[in-house]
Amino acid sequence: IEYGICIPHLCHVPGLTDIGACRLCIVEHITNGRSVVTTSCTLKVQEGMVIRSNTDRIKRLRHNIAELLVAEAPNSRAIQDIAVRCGVKKVRYPFRNSNCVLCGRCVRACTELWHANALGFVGRGKNRQVERPLNMRHEFCKQCDYCVQICPMTITPCDGPMKPGEEYLCGKCESQLMITEEVPDSCVWCRLGEGFDCGRYAGNKALR
Numbered sequence: 768i769e770y771g772i773c774i775p776h777l778c779h780v781p782g783l784t785d786i787g788a789c790r791l792c793i794v795e796h797i798t799n800g801r802s803v804v805t806t807s808c809t810l811k812v813q814e815g816m817v818i819r820s821n822t823d824r825i826k827r828l829r830h831n832i833a834e835l836l837v838a839e840a841p842n843s844r845a846i847q848d849i850a851v852r853c854g855v856k857k858v859r860y861p862f863r864n865s866n867c868v869l870c871g872r873c874v875r876a877c878t879e880l881w882h883a884n885a886l887g888f889v890g891r892g893k894n895r896q897v898e899r900p901l902n903m904r905h906e907f908c909k910q911c912d913y914c915v916q917i918c919p920m921t922i923t924p925c926d927g928p929m930k931p932g933e934e935y936l937c938g939k940c941e942s943q944l945m946i947t948e949e950v951p952d953s954c955v956w957c958r959l960g961e962g963f964d965c966g967r968y969a970g971n972k973a974l975r
């Protein structure tokens with residue numbers, strides 16, 4: 768981001784441990800002449816490393832990841848916006864209307880920022896979910912509400928939540944892709960919940 772190369776991401780939160788959950792941030796890491804697709808948020812930067820963030824292969828894979836994500840949670844405006852910005856125009860998968868995409872933002876914020884440990888993952892595979900211990904308000908919960916603020920599911924589509932069976936890819940925010948087209952390889956997506964005038968691109972201008 769510092770260099771104007773913004774790679775789409777969802778589970779990454781600056782300052783929190785990265786867990787590579789959403790896989791939106793995939794890149795090609797060229798090592799010993801071979802290309803390995805990996806999540807960039809979990810990749811340690813090293814001198815001389817070669818990374819390709821916007822190849823046809825990455826764009827195709829990222830498009831599919833974003834499409835699956837928006838099919839899982841069409842009622843998140845944040846995820847709708849990410850999908851549109853990743854080039855998704857039509858969703859081929861059935862909408863599931865889930866209320867959690869297991870990004871782990873809430874769990875890590877609770878544990879690492881507030882040291883409350885009031886949230887955690889339980890279960891495996893398709894039964895995996897976020898819960899409070901014993902499904903009750905944990906006595907150590909500091910009621911900071913940060914887990915709610917940082918959750919992509921709390922930002923609903925502009926027209927309100929979509930009803931089951933009536934979900935669609937919104938795409939109304941597509942105009943906000945303009946910057947991406949004008950400045951190849953860059954993206955105005957910085958942090959969940961922050962607007963498109965993120966400072967770096969304020970006033971629809973290219974890199975300062």
Ligand code: SF4
Pocket residue numbers: 873876877878881883884885886907908909910911912913914915
């Ligand atoms: S409100 Fe409670 S559960 Fe949520 S982040 Fe704060 S301490 Fe954790």
Ligand code: SF4
Pocket residue numbers: 866867868869870871872873874897914917918919920
């Ligand atoms: S509740 Fe929200 S922040 Fe927490 S894992 Fe699920 S989608 Fe992510």
Ligand code: FES
Pocket residue numbers: 775776777778779786787788789790791792793806807808809
């Ligand atoms: S931001 Fe890297 S895997 Fe989610």
